[in-house]
Amino acid sequence: MKKAIPGLLLERRAVVRQLLKDPDDDLLVIAGLGSSCWDITAAGDRPLNMPLWGGMGAPVAMGLGLALAQPGKRVLVITGDGDMLMSLGSLATVAAQQPENLAIVVLDNEKYGETGNQATHTSPRDNGPTASGAGADLGAIAKACGIADSATVREPGAVAQLVGDARTAQGPIFRVVKVMVEKLELVMPPQDGALLKDRFRRALLGPAG
Numbered sequence: 001m002k003k004a005i006p007g008l009l010l011e012r013r014a015v016v017r018q019l020l021k022d023p024d025d026d027l028l029v030i031a032g033l034g035s036s037c038w039d040i041t042a043a044g045d046r047p048l049n050m051p052l053w054g055g056m057g058a059p060v061a062m063g064l065g066l067a068l069a070q071p072g073k074r075v076l077v078i079t080g081d082g083d084m085l086m087s088l089g090s091l092a093t094v095a096a097q098q099p100e101n102l103a104i105v106v107l108d109n110e111k112y113g114e115t116g117n118q119a120t121h122t123s124p125r126d127n128g129p130t131a132s133g134a135g136a137d138l139g140a141i142a143k144a145c146g147i148a149d150s151a152t153v154r155e156p157g158a159v160a161q162l163v164g165d166a167r168t169a170q171g172p173i174f175r176v177v178k179v180m181v182e183k184l185e186l187v188m189p190p191q192d193g194a195l196l197k198d199r200f201r202r203a204l205l206g207p208a209g
């Protein structure tokens with residue numbers, strides 16, 4: 001089921017599939033809570049995916065730590081606008097550290113999708129009587145924090161460039177991807193946090209991990 005909202009054109013699963021199109025590569029992927037976890041799993045579960053399940057506000061800080069610890073690997077954080085709004089301070093910390101190997105992609109549906117589509121602060125003020133948005137511009141916030149390569153992607157024609165940037169442009173890079181409001185099948189990764197952590201460490205560090 002899709003809900004048409006002007007300006008929200010992109011399908012999140014299609015974008016994430018493009019971002020993760022090579023399941024065998026060694027991209028280190030961290031997904032923020034809820035929907036982003038189901039998105040990366042729908043693209044193909046893999047040991048180097050770290051879905052945070054219900055851990056709100058954590059993925060950017062975690063991605064930063066990973067990027068600093070593993071400068072030879074590319075780290076991609078994929079999360080939602082609600083999650084990003086909760087942890088805006090981590091953008092300033094990313095800017096302070098300037099990790100060249102970190103990309104952050106925020107799938108911005110202007111809603112807390114997972115909990116019933118309440119409007120987040122990225123929702124425009126004029127979105128109707130149930131909206132309580134503030135029109136917050138996450139791309140501008142990231143730029144103002146000091147992440148110079150920060151932009152918003154709205155058009156299908158810009159997705160190929162997004163994928164290239166997320167995977168290879170010199171970081172830190174920050175992209176807001178405006179996505180439509182959709183009710184999608186839940187595609188769940190393993191539920192056990194210790195298992196997720198251990199398989200990630202082993203895939204990254206070998207048996208010693």
Ligand SMILES: Cc1ncc(C[n+]2csc(CCOP(=O)(O)OP(=O)(O)O)c2C)c(N)n1
Binds near residue numbers: 109
């Ligand atoms: C600290 C905390 N507060 C609230 C929740 C409940 N919660 C689960 S998913 C979610 C909404 C996430 O919204 P967003 O990041 O925009 O993702 P979307 O599902 O819209 O892609 C919330 C509030 C939580 N998991 N943790």
